[in-house]
Amino acid sequence: MRTGLRLIITGVVGFSPVLLAGIASAGDVANVLSRQALQHCEQGRAAPEREARRAYFEQGRALGEQAVATDEQSADAHFALFCNLGELLRLDGESLTSVFGFRRMMNELDRALEIDPTHIDALSAKGTLLVKLPGLLGG
Numbered sequence: 666m667r668t669g670l671r672l673i674i675t676g677v678v679g680f681s682p683v684l685l686a687g688i689a690s691a692g693d694v695a696n697v698l699s700r701q702a703l704q705h706c707e708q709g710r711a712a713p714e715r716e717a718r719r720a721y722f723e724q725g726r727a728l729g730e731q732a733v734a735t736d737e738q739s740a741d742a743h744f745a746l747f748c749n750l751g752e753l754l755r756l757d758g759e760s761l762t763s764v765f766g767f768r769r770m771m772n773e774l775d776r777a778l779e780i781d782p783t784h785i786d787a788l789s790a791k792g793t794l795l796v797k798l799p800g801l802l803g804g
Contacts (some may be wrong), residue, residue: 686795691736692739696738698735699741729742740776740781744774750773
């Protein structure tokens with residue numbers, strides 16, 4: 666199962682440069698990468714095994730980082746990165762490194778809302794976090 670999953674993920678990520686070669690603008694490239702990153706986030710949430718979830722979230726994080734690097738002004742790219750970073754944090758639970766990961770995750774969410782204050786997914790995520798987080802963490 667793990668080998669098959671790696672092949673699938675490698676195939677999806679490996680296919681990206683071929684797909685992206687025909688796209689004209691950085692914004693278009695960032696949009697494709699953002700959609701792929703969000704798909705990985707959703708697939709990771711649905712995966713039954715912890716290692717499979719981690720693999721999807723790590724690939725989604727990498728795609729999200731590429732999307733942000735391609736177009737820093739893309740709210741979707743920042744949101745996709747936020748999604749995967751958040752799921753990786755939930756997967757790992759509390760640790761010293763999660764404090765730094767939490768800050769990075771929140772920076773991505775805040776950046777998405779700074780770019781597009783009407784981004785519905787980012788607004789929803791921010792509202793959910795504010796309700797669930799303790800006051801010490803900004804809730």
